[in-house]
Amino acid sequence: MVRFDDVGLRYAGPSGLGPQGPAPEVLRDVSFTLPQGSFHWLLGPSGAGKSSLLGLMHLALRPSRGEVEVLGQRLSQLRRGALPALRRRIGVVYQDFRLLPHLTVFDNVALPMRVAGRGEAQLRADVAEMLRWTGLAEKAGALPATLSGGEQQRVALARAVVMRPALLVADEPTGNLDGVQARRVLALLREMHRLGTTVVVATHAEALVAEHPAPALRMDEGRLVAHG
Numbered sequence: 001m002v003r004f005d006d007v008g009l010r011y012a013g014p015s016g017l018g019p020q021g022p023a024p025e026v027l028r029d030v031s032f033t034l035p036q037g038s039f040h041w042l043l044g045p046s047g048a049g050k051s052s053l054l055g056l057m058h059l060a061l062r063p064s065r066g067e068v069e070v071l072g073q074r075l076s077q078l079r080r081g082a083l084p085a086l087r088r089r090i091g092v093v094y095q096d097f098r099l100l101p102h103l104t105v106f107d108n109v110a111l112p113m114r115v116a117g118r119g120e121a122q123l124r125a126d127v128a129e130m131l132r133w134t135g136l137a138e139k140a141g142a143l144p145a146t147l148s149g150g151e152q153q154r155v156a157l158a159r160a161v162v163m164r165p166a167l168l169v170a171d172e173p174t175g176n177l178d179g180v181q182a183r184r185v186l187a188l189l190r191e192m193h194r195l196g197t198t199v200v201v202a203t204h205a206e207a208l209v210a211e212h213p214a215p216a217l218r219m220d221e222g223r224l225v226a227h228g
């Protein structure tokens, strides 16, 4: 479950100021609840605040005001030391993949498990399963630069879900892909939803949204203008 209650966000330096004085609020009065296991599109024009909203959801950002609750934990009440464990339950996929170029496909997908200190036997089994699921078993030893965009995004998706997150957020995950590859990535995101994960996908791809009707959060100028 994800709950935002009257959330505001400013990108300010430590002084609370932006370059031109008090930093403006890029998110304002945002309130919504996403039930566990739901699938939502996150829509809105460029600059509406979609990435900022996702950044709050996957705990890369903290709200300037209001409450963010993710997977039953209120951020305002969370001890700092508890943040990494909560983050591990959230998978993130970005438009630009963000793979580590010097690591193989296998090692990119294995990274979250290594960071979490998982044993090598479990890691090998889980990574292999994720590579099969994303159709990349043959590419385990390849470096990201030798893959197509669609393949790289599927590696990023495998890495995002290898820890079996309860929440998966994707920021324009199909923005750099052609129609066929975009559909393939979306099918995997929907499969995660079918398996019980809460999924939120920010996109400009109206055609993809039309093909896959689902509830949507719609942002405009930092406000949530529709939810349903």
Ligand SMILES: Nc1ncnc2c1ncn2[C@@H]1O[C@H](COP(=O)(O)OP(=O)(O)OP(=O)(O)O)[C@@H](O)[C@H]1O
Binding pocket: 011, 026, 044, 045, 046, 047, 048, 049, 050, 051, 052, 053
């Ligand atoms: N790190 C940052 N520092 C300062 N301002 C930022 C930062 N990131 C985003 N913003 C501002 O916050 C507002 C919302 O940006 P955001 O990236 O969340 O929108 P978006 O809907 O995701 O846009 P797009 O669809 O183009 O990715 C914009 O005015 C943007 O300039």
